[in-house]
Amino acid sequence: MLKIRQLSSFYGPIQALREVSLDVDSGEAVAVLGPNGAGKSTLLRTISGLVKPRSGSILYREHEIVGRSTHAIVKLGIVHVPEGRRIFTQMTVLENLMMGAFTRDNKKDIEEHLEFVYEFFPDLAEKRRQLGGELSGGQQQMLAIGRALMSEPSLLLLDEPSLGLSPIMVEQLGKTITAIRQDLGMSIMLVEQNAGLALELTGHVYVMQAGRVVLSGATDEVSIEEIRQAYLGGVSNS
Amino acid sequence: MSQELSVFMQQLFNALTISGVYALVALGITVIFGLTGIVKFSIGELLTLGAFLTFAFWEGGTTFFLAVPLAAIAVGGFSLLLERGAFRFTLDQPINGFIVSLGLILVLQNLIIEIWGVGFKAPIRPFTQVWEVGGVSMPVQRWFVVWVAVVIIGLLFMVLRYTKYGRAMRACAEDRDAAALMGIPVALVIAGTFALGGALAATAGGLLASLFAIQPFLGSQYLLKGFAVALVGGLGNVEGAVIAAVLVGLTETMGSGYLATEWRDAYTFGLLIAILLVRPRGLFPARGRLQETLQ
Amino acid sequence: MIKRLRVWWIVGVLLTALLVGAACTSDDDVDDDGEDATATSAPTNGEAATATPFTGTILTPEDVLRKDGTATKEVEIEWGWMFELSGPPQIQIFATVTGDGVLFAVQEINDAGGFQIGDTIYTIKLLEHDTESDPNKTIGITRQLIVDDEVNVIWGPASFGEAEATVITQAEQVLHLCACQDRGLTSLSSVEKAAGESHWAFQTLPLVSRFFLQGALNVKEDHPEYERVAIICIDSEIGRSICELYEESYSAAGFEIVGVKVFPPGTSDYTPLLTNLKQQNPDILLNFDDPTAQLNILGQALDMNVASSYNTSLPPDIVQAAFGDRLEGKEVTAGGIPRQATVPTSEAAAAYFERYAEFSGGELPLASFVSLLSYDFVYMLVAAMQQAGTVEDTTAIADALETIHYAGAAEDDIYFNEQHFSVIGSDGCIVRFEQPIECSHDAPVRD
Numbered sequence: 001m002l003k004i005r006q007l008s009s010f011y012g013p014i015q016a017l018r019e020v021s022l023d024v025d026s027g028e029a030v031a032v033l034g035p036n037g038a039g040k041s042t043l044l045r046t047i048s049g050l051v052k053p054r055s056g057s058i059l060y061r062e063h064e065i066v067g068r069s070t071h072a073i074v075k076l077g078i079v080h081v082p083e084g085r086r087i088f089t090q091m092t093v094l095e096n097l098m099m100g101a102f103t104r105d106n107k108k109d110i111e112e113h114l115e116f117v118y119e120f121f122p123d124l125a126e127k128r129r130q131l132g133g134e135l136s137g138g139q140q141q142m143l144a145i146g147r148a149l150m151s152e153p154s155l156l157l158l159d160e161p162s163l164g165l166s167p168i169m170v171e172q173l174g175k176t177i178t179a180i181r182q183d184l185g186m187s188i189m190l191v192e193q194n195a196g197l198a199l200e201l202t203g204h205v206y207v208m209q210a211g212r213v214v215l216s217g218a219t220d221e222v223s224i225e226e227i228r229q230a231y232l233g234g235v236s237n238s
Numbered sequence: 239m240s241q242e243l244s245v246f247m248q249q250l251f252n253a254l255t256i257s258g259v260y261a262l263v264a265l266g267i268t269v270i271f272g273l274t275g276i277v278k279f280s281i282g283e284l285l286t287l288g289a290f291l292t293f294a295f296w297e298g299g300t301t302f303f304l305a306v307p308l309a310a311i312a313v314g315g316f317s318l319l320l321e322r323g324a325f326r327f328t329l330d331q332p333i334n335g336f337i338v339s340l341g342l343i344l345v346l347q348n349l350i351i352e353i354w355g356v357g358f359k360a361p362i363r364p365f366t367q368v369w370e371v372g373g374v375s376m377p378v379q380r381w382f383v384v385w386v387a388v389v390i391i392g393l394l395f396m397v398l399r400y401t402k403y404g405r406a407m408r409a410c411a412e413d414r415d416a417a418a419l420m421g422i423p424v425a426l427v428i429a430g431t432f433a434l435g436g437a438l439a440a441t442a443g444g445l446l447a448s449l450f451a452i453q454p455f456l457g458s459q460y461l462l463k464g465f466a467v468a469l470v471g472g473l474g475n476v477e478g479a480v481i482a483a484v485l486v487g488l489t490e491t492m493g494s495g496y497l498a499t500e501w502r503d504a505y506t507f508g509l510l511i512a513i514l515l516v517r518p519r520g521l522f523p524a525r526g527r528l529q530e531t532l533q
Numbered sequence: 534m535i536k537r538l539r540v541w542w543i544v545g546v547l548l549t550a551l552l553v554g555a556a557c558t559s560d561d562d563v564d565d566d567g568e569d570a571t572a573t574s575a576p577t578n579g580e581a582a583t584a585t586p587f588t589g590t591i592l593t594p595e596d597v598l599r600k601d602g603t604a605t606k607e608v609e610i611e612w613g614w615m616f617e618l619s620g621p622p623q624i625q626i627f628a629t630v631t632g633d634g635v636l637f638a639v640q641e642i643n644d645a646g647g648f649q650i651g652d653t654i655y656t657i658k659l660l661e662h663d664t665e666s667d668p669n670k671t672i673g674i675t676r677q678l679i680v681d682d683e684v685n686v687i688w689g690p691a692s693f694g695e696a697e698a699t700v701i702t703q704a705e706q707v708l709h710l711c712a713c714q715d716r717g718l719t720s721l722s723s724v725e726k727a728a729g730e731s732h733w734a735f736q737t738l739p740l741v742s743r744f745f746l747q748g749a750l751n752v753k754e755d756h757p758e759y760e761r762v763a764i765i766c767i768d769s770e771i772g773r774s775i776c777e778l779y780e781e782s783y784s785a786a787g788f789e790i791v792g793v794k795v796f797p798p799g800t801s802d803y804t805p806l807l808t809n810l811k812q813q814n815p816d817i818l819l820n821f822d823d824p825t826a827q828l829n830i831l832g833q834a835l836d837m838n839v840a841s842s843y844n845t846s847l848p849p850d851i852v853q854a855a856f857g858d859r860l861e862g863k864e865v866t867a868g869g870i871p872r873q874a875t876v877p878t879s880e881a882a883a884a885y886f887e888r889y890a891e892f893s894g895g896e897l898p899l900a901s902f903v904s905l906l907s908y909d910f911v912y913m914l915v916a917a918m919q920q921a922g923t924v925e926d927t928t929a930i931a932d933a934l935e936t937i938h939y940a941g942a943a944e945d946d947i948y949f950n951e952q953h954f955s956v957i958g959s960d961g962c963i964v965r966f967e968q969p970i971e972c973s974h975d976a977p978v979r980d
Contacts, residue, residue, distance in 0.1 A: 050415055074421030086416035088409050090524075099409050102402065103421035151421060245812060252804040356625055357899045358825040360855040361832060368836050375837045450801040451828040459799040495805035500768040500795045502805075 001026040001187055002047070002078075002155060007056030009039075009046045016042035018211040019056065024155065029181050029188040031198035031219070034208035035231055040191040041083055043208070044157045047189075048080035049073045060155070075103050077154035081161065083191075085144040089133030093124050096132050096143055100150030110150075117146045120179070138169035145176065155187045156180065162194045170197060177201050195227060207231065244373035249495045250488075255380045255449070257487030258387030259442050263464030264471065264479040265394065266438035272411040272474030272524055273431045276325060276335035281439045282461025283346035288313045288440025289447040289456055290350060293359045296447075302364040306386075306444035310437040317436025321429045329428070350454045358453040383445045390441060391480055398476060407431060411474060411524070463490075466510050472520030482521060485509070587979075591938045591946055597912050597919070598642065600649040607647070607654045610924050612639075613678035613687035614659040620666025620693070626900055628666075628691035631712050634904035635659070635688045637892050638911035648915050650922060660684065668694030675701045685927050686710070686914065688907065703731045706927050708934075710914065712738040712906040731953070733931050737910045739870075739977060740954045745778050749786035752817065756842070763792040763815035763840065765806065765830060767822050779819060791815050803830050807837050815840045824899075828855060835859045842866070848902075849962035849970045850875040860966040870959040871943040874901050878960050878974040885942035902960075909941030910955070944977070 002024040009017040016039045024030045032040050045051040047058055049070035058065050065073055088096050097117060101110045118125035121142045127135060132143060141161055148156060158177070162170045174197055180186050181201075192198035199205060199219045207215035207230040215222065215230035263285060270278045288309045295305035320342070328335035365378035398404035409417040410427045418424045442460065446452060467486050471478030486506055493505030513521060616632035617624045639657045642648060647656040660682055664671040671694025678684045679701065686708045690698065695713040702709035713736060752759065762783050766776040773795065780790050791813035794806040807830075810818070818840040820830050827845045834843060835856055842864050845852060849867040856865070867873075874897055877883030882905075889904060890897045917934035918924050938948045944957040956979060962972035 048419060050418060069423070069425075070418035071421045071423045074419065080419050082416060082419060086413050086419075088412050088416065090412055091405070091408060095405055098402075099405060099417070099420045099422070102406060147420070241812070245808060248808045249805060252802070252808060255804075256802050358828065360828055360851065363832075366858050368838075377836045446801070451825045451832075453825045456801075459801070491802075491805045494796070495809050498795075499806045499809075500797055502797055502800070 001028075001061060002189070003057075003059040004043075004047070005057045005059075007043075007046060007053050007058065009042050009051050009053045011042055011051070015054075016211055017046065017053070017056075020208070020211070020213055022206055022213060022216075024187050024189055026154075027181070027185055027187055028204065029177070029190060029202040031195075031202040031205045032189065032191045032208060033193075033195050033198055033205060033227060033231075036193075037210075038208040039211040040208055041159055044080055044082075044159050044189070044191060047073075047157060048078060050080075071103070074151060074153075077152075078157065079148040079151055079153035079155070080157040081144050081148045081159060083159040083163065085140045087132040087135075087140050087143050087147065089131060091132055092129055093132060093135070093143060094128040096147050097124070097128075097150050100147035103151050113150055113152065117149055120149070120176070121146050137164050138166065138172070141165060141169070141173065142176070145180075149180070149184075153186060155189065157189045157191075159191045160193060161190070162192060162197055170194070173197075174201055195224070199224075241373070245495075247372070248374045249491050251374060251376055251380070252495070253484075253487045253491035254384050256491065257484045258384050259446060259449075259460070260463050260467050260487055261391060261480050261483035262387055262438050262442035262445075263460050264467035264483055265391065265476060266435040266442070267461075267464050267468040268471065268474055268476060268479045269407070269431055269438075270435040271468065272476075273407065273428055274325070274329055274335065275332035276328065276339065277332075277465070277473075278325075278339045278432075278435065279336070279461060279465075280320075280339040280342035280346060281435060281464070282457030283343050283350070284313050284317060284436045284457075285439040285443035285446070285460055286350055286452070286454060286457035287316070287346065288443030289452045290354050290359070290443075290454075291440070292444035292447045293362065293452065294354075296362050302362050302448060305362075306441060309444045310440045313440030313443075314433040314437030318429055318433040320436075321432035325432065326425065326428070347454060347457075354454065356454060358451045359447070360451055362448045364448065379448055383449060386441075386445060390438070394438075394476070403427075403430075463506065466506060470510055470513050470520055472523040474524030475520065475522045478520060478522030478524075587938050587946055587948070589938060591940045592913075592916050593940050594912055597648060597916050598645045600646065600654065603652060604649050604654045605652045607656070609656050609658050611658050611660055611682060611684050613662070613675075613682065613684040614689060615662040615664050615671060615674045615678070615687065615698075616689040617666040617691055617693055618663035620664075624666055624692055626898075627903055628689070630898055630900050630903040631691050631907050632689060633889075633893070633898070634907035635911055637889060637904065638908045640892070641888075642911070642915065648919065650919055650924065655924060659688075664690050664693060666693045668697055670694070672697050672701065679705050679707055685925055685930075699731065699734050703734055706733055708733050708735070708914070708927050708930060710735045710737055710907075710910055712736070712903070733927055735910070735931075735934060735949055735953045735955075737906050737955045739957050740950075740952070745782035746785055749782040749788065753786045753788065756816075759816035759842065760789055761791045761813065761815045762788045762817045762819060763794075763810040763813060764790065765794050765796065765803070765810070765818070765820040767826070768795045768797050772822075775821065783819075788817075800826065801829055803833050804837065807834050807839050811837055811839045817842045817844075819844060821846065831865065832856060832859075835863060846870075848873055848875055849964050849972065852964045853970060856964075858966075860964060862966065865964045867962050867964055870902065871905050871957040872902055872974065873960045873962065873972065876962060876970050876972040878972050879942075879945070881940070881942045881945075905943040906955075909939060909943050909947055912941060913937050913939045913947065 004020060004022040007017055007020045008015065020043060032043065034040050042051060046053050049068055053066055060076060060078060065076065088099060097114060101113065104110055123139050124143055124146055127139065132140065135143060161173055165173060177188060178201060181188050190198055190202055202219055205217060205219050205222060206213050207227055209230060215226060263281065266281050267278060270276060291309035291312055292305045295308050296302050300308065324338050325335050328338055363379055365382055367378045369376040369378060398408060406417065406422045406427055409420065409422060410424055414424055446456065463486065467482045468479050470486065471482030486509065489505050489509050490502055494502040614632065614635060617628035619625060636659065639659055643656045647654045660678060662674045664674060671690055675687065675698040678687055684707065687702055689711050691712060695711060699709055764776055764779055766772045776793060780793065784790055792810045792815065794810055796803065796806060818834055820827060824847055827847050831843055831845050832855065834840065844866040847867050852865050852867045872878060872882040874886040877886060886897060886901065889901060914934065916937050916939060917930050920933040920937065921929035923929055935949060938946050941947050948956055950956055956977045958975050958977040960972055960974050962970050964970055
């Protein structure tokens with residue numbers, strides 16, 4: 001579904017991605033792990049078009065998406081839930097969700113989908129008239145994901161969704177992500193610091209270090225030890 | 239009505255008209271700032287351009303009621319071109335946008351003088367009647383200006399609150415990247431906002447052309463007041479701008495009506511300073527990632 | 534800001550003070566057929582002309598241009614010409630038109646084949662300079678004209694750097710003519726201090742202060758029922774001092790000053806202070822400022838029915854066009870100094886504005902009357918040169934210029950008084966609802 005080849009991006013003068021190649025298959029969940037500054041967020045931002053790559057290619061369903069604008073990429077079905085949730089704090093929960101449906105025009109469809117998201121996240125239904133800024137951290141994360149679901153994406157890019165959440169909330173988040181993949185059949189690319197959570201939720205893992213992919217493999221084939229070594233910059237993938 | 243009361247009512251009416259004009263200018267400034275962080279000082283010249291275009295359309299045989307929207311559309315389009323041609327390159331560095339806008343003031347001023355000369359144009363005045371109620375003189379033209387301002391402000395609120403594109407504007411103002419990730423064409427929204435800001439200023443200018451004689455340097459004084467209003471209301475805050483416009487209009491009118499007139503601007507800027515001392519970000523600061531990084 | 538508006542205030546004051554007087558003393562029997570909206574009233578001499586009329590020779594343009602066919606030489610002489618062609622717009626309008634008066638007169642003289650002195654025909658070449666409203670630039674141009682170009686005559690500027698330039702021209706004994714705004718108020722005395730005397734400087738704008746009381750007295754005579762006067766003026770040093778002069782004059786004429794309001798520069802909404810003044814029930818509202826402000830004040834005051842009588846220095850046709858319907862039951866006095874163009878008050882003035890319109894490309898500029906503050910004086914200078922028999926001996930020419938009386942477009946008898954101020958009168962017009970504009974000329978107070 002998503003084929004990334006030799007992708008290089010810069011963050012200001014610093015090269016954040018160095019010839020990264022990566023695949024996400026349809027219906028698959030992929031984890032991208034790595035220490036701070038490894039380039040994970042830049043990778044997601046490059047896929048969603050917020051950052052323009054210097055070179056390389058991103059094929060989505062056989063279409064080149066490098067060079068397309070962010071809103072065009074969203075229309076194609078790739079939705080990025082950014083780090084720090086970035087919900088609209090001055091808008092109500094309902095308005096936030098409606099922003100998620102910006103690319104869609106069919107009112108009836110949107111209504112139905114809204115009901116579906118409310119079922120998925122009952123807390124949001126209850127607080128639909130409240131401002132986004134008034135929600136708790138966990139609720140804000142649910143809102144960020146719910147907002148992304150409103151556009152019915154095929155590929156969901158999640159950047160550090162567990163950051164700042166309590167263990168109970170993290171557990172609930174895990175269930176949600178699994179449900180999205182299994183029940184909704186979406187593909188997921190999950191960037192996480194929490195390696196345990198990531199490995200539990202995904203079928204394939206990539207470890208990044210200093211802008212490169214240094215390890216890749218099926219989650220049940222790579223050991224925690226290998227990943228730890230990759231974090232430290234020891235192991236390279238084949 | 240006692241004389242004191244009717245004088246007070248008269249001053250209240252005087253204040254209302256001028257508040258409406260200030261509100262339109264301040265809204266133009268505040269929507270652009272809210273979205274881009276650019277304090278677009280050249281909006282004063284867009285106001286002047288709107289006033290002179292209204293006059294030109296009217297002189298060419300169009301009714302005033304059509305001349306104002308035509309001028310607003312023309313200036314809105316012009317403002318869009320400016321965004322495409324200049325301001326969009328300054329989005330990451332609002333200070334550069336600010337400098338571009340200062341340069342534009344000179345260019346536009348000279349352009350206006352080149353086309354229309356340095357002289358003045360007499361007011362257009364489609365309504366010449368004056369209503370007299372209890373000793374209060376209310377020119378119909380002034381009522382018209384008040385109501386146009388109220389309707390435009392009302393429409394703007396409705397659009398921002400209840401339409402998809404209005405919500406998109408608010409989303410872009412709060413978090414441009416997050417808005418892009420919703421599939422909102424941010425560049426288009428910003429360009430549209432420049433057009434809107436320009437059209438609002440031009441409308442204010444067109445309305446002014448029906449109240450006062452206009453000259454090429456008209457814009458600067460309204461820009462200053464509009465900017466003060468936007469600042470008092472909290473830069474980027476639309477509701478705040480409207481409330482502040484009424485506050486500034488009242489202060490100015492009552493100050494010069496009941497106290498020494500020559501200090502009129504001192505009342506306004508005194509109020510501005512007092513409010514900013516207590517609330518450095520205005521009465522109703524806008525909140526958004528952009529505002530937080532800028533302020 | 535203050536400096537840039539100065540010219541207009543003073544012009545405004547002059548006009549306002551004069552016009553109220555002139556208009557109010559004009560004949561009240563208007564043409565009743567009312568068909569001709571621009572009917573010309575016969576030029577009248579106001580009571581102001583109390584001094585004995587001049588009985589010597591009054592020269593005419595024909596006298597100046599007359600040639601006897603004995604000339605054998607042709608010489609082109611050079612005069613300096615410097616005006617504020619760029620800079621603040623209010624000055625620019627005024628300075629451009631004043632400079633225009635000189636250009637136009639010189640063109641006419643040259644087109645007529647020049648002027649004759651003895652066996653020589655002289656034509657004039659103007660060395661034109663833009664002072665850019667910059668006093669330092671004005672000083673530089675003055676030096677350049679005197680030292681490099683060796684001119685004996687300099688025209689201009691209108692305001693900026695005029696005092697400084699005058700110090701130089703007087704030290705160098707160069708003839709210096711301008712409609713300089715400040716000279717009557719400040720710079721003559723400073724020039725005298727600096728240069729010992731200012732024998733070669735001539736002020737083509739008449740003296741400001743004497744018109745005030747005369748204007749006030751004229752109003753009182755014409756409208757004995759008017760008692761209460763309200764005054765609005767701009768907040769500046771000059772604005773305030775002129776306002777005081779107004780107060781003194783109208784008090785002395787027996788009016789009660791019921792309100793004086795001062796507003797900051799850049800005002801467009803005057804309703805707060807007009808509301809305040811209206812409470813005092815004034816009969817007359819006096820105001821002077823640049824044209825935009827006058828138009829705004831007048832319009833808003835008419836809306837609010839502040840007084841019965843208003844005055845402005847705006848051209849009467851602009852007043853009528855702008856306020857037609859709203860003049861019902863009110864009167865506005867308006868006009869031009871020395872002559873306005875809308876309803877010419879003399880044949881010479883009518884012919885002048887026709888020729889001047891052609892010279893400016895078909896249409897009269899906004900402040901066209903201001904060109905008459907320089908136009909006639911070019912002819913007068915030539916007449917003085919002819920009388921002195923020289924184009925170079927500036928002292929002899931200045932001596933002659935002091936004695937010349939000339940019948941021009943601005944006045945039938947123009948001359949310079951002892952202080953070298955021109956003596957010319959002004960036009961006043963009354964604009965009323967659905968009536969033709971009524972104008973008359975008020976002759977100057979003669980020394």
